[in-house]
Amino acid sequence: MITIANNLRKKITPEQLFMISVLAVNGGNYLYNLILGRLLGPAQFADAAVLITFLLVLSFIAMTFQLVTAKFSVLFENQLFKSFISKIYKNALAVGIAMGAIIICFAAQLQHLFNTSTSSMFVIFGCGVPLYFLMSVNRGVFQGKKAFKALSVTYQAEMLSRLLITLGLLFLFNIQSSVVIAIGILISFGFGLLPFKFKTIAFNTKTLIDVSHAKQVKRFFILTAFYELTQIIINNSDILLVKHYFESYEAGLYASLALIGRVVYFIAWMFVMLLLPTVVQLKKEGKETASILFKYVGYIAIISFAIVLACLSFPETIINLLFGNSYITMAPLLWKYAIATSMFAISNIFAYYYLSLDRYVPVIISGVFGMLQMVLVVFYHESLEQVVHMQIFAMILLLIIQVVFFKLDQVKSNRKV
Template structure:
């Protein structure tokens, strides 16, 4: 079983990190085409999209877990069709409602025109349809389809952005529109991957399944939302408290530093369904946790070391000399993201086993970041230092909580 787990991890790591590579090339293209203020606006909108999407981001976890629990294809088909109808309605209502706050968003994000915000809302509408499909694909162990959809979306976004920004000199609106086409591709491939499931006649779902899904989703939603908040809120706060130029530098350092978080992030897509299945069979899943943590240390730690030694060279290579002043920020954010990557593994391991005692620690961290930034925001480096300290606190707290929980179960 561990061999299958490692093989699936290799497939997902290759595909999703190919997508991440395209994502960072996309950031290089737009970073070189836009000035720091425009680049800060683009990534503030991206961070805002991630925060708004946070409630929906728990759905892959929920659907993966309950796809494994249902097992039967006919019941899974019923689950998908029922939930996609609801998500379709949400995908229409939420972005349309958000247009009422266009003026407020423009002022908060320091935008000079509404178009970037409106394109972001279009992206939100498409993105809201994806999480249930992701969860079912993971629950069915269709990691190749899942990886191809994600990597392909990133490649399309990169290709369109390169043509629009580098060859035709377009700006932030073109970069956001490239994002739209990538999301549409990902939606199409995900639907294609589930076409055999959707052809099966639907069977009745077990009584009370939605109640159990909600009971699991509430703490999972809280933890996922707070975790996404943790690695996005600093960009928004930097935009709020720093000058447009300084916030652009911070966004640049954050984009590079996030590699330490995203490089091993694919591991949890395999870890959660694997541990959930093991838990269903009465096994601990400890071997999968150890393997995931070891891979995480190698991947995140290795990248973090590169950033500590060659921060200026990495920034200059990727984004040009104009962003070199972001180097001190990168040297703090990369280890902060590496620590959060370890937290991510522990969080998903616990959720797969229906344990949520770590939420109090995560809530403390999510509250500390804006509070400390509000009190201390002299520059981007100060905000990055706060992120590093809070990330270390969260990892220590979650590790302690998990250790105490395991001893009680022994």
């Protein structure tokens, strides 16, 4: 048995090990959401969905720091790398403290806006925001250096701690469910920092980054921040708008639909984590990068087709198994929502590819269609079905335009050669 285990360890590459770990983490996060959905019921799950959506929004904002750190961990070396890391940790902590303070100060207004049962959940959540930003920079270092074992550990620690602590508190104490979920999220941020080298944060050290490198970092940071903003809009605006326009019961039903339909996006995210450092490294070495894009687009397309087919063929079975009979009315919309998220997941690979190459147009395209999706839902929300149809329309258009841009870009590059 030991010999077999050793042979398997040698055959599995670090990238494959990370992919297996990400699948396990996504599975754990899904289990977390599914258990909450079954325990709380549609009305209370609507509150939980708001917190979970806030967590996703936070993850996209913090992803800006993670991707910037990952890219320049590949490009920078020695003292330049140390100076860069020290500076980005300080900036991330400052942004985290500012954002956390804003959430805490406007907790009452957030409660009113999203029709939640308490404002305390936003206060608790806000306290954890600075930790999340530090955690993201830490993950960016692991991602850029391809330290996939350590990167896997930090994701697993966050997921497992949130799952076990939240469920433990729900079963042991008679505390409002939304507050328990917020506490679980807060504590999980601390576990997600592991492993962490505190020596890398040197607040008193002067940075040694020259003007040209500083401009390079700033430009990529702004570009990435803009793109992550589009991710927030496309990925989360529908749940928040539904929570605003519909009753809690319907919002809870929609949250279950979104959770199931987005499985393809969370799988695509795994490939994005591998795509960025690989493309940056190939570009640094002067090698072609399009083959990497084709590889990951192919993976996502196959997975998307399988998920949409399953949602079309067995919608009631899937919803009943995952959330229970209380959510069964969402069955007819499941395959439609899966189409919208599939289109977005594939177009997302194109956008991150060009982001890795410091190209701006695909990012701007995503931003335009993110706003279009939100505007369509604002004006057309007579039913949950109409909300889903608006997303399908916007995401199909987004994918078509991203593919057309890629084709035109390839023709232009071939002419230069």
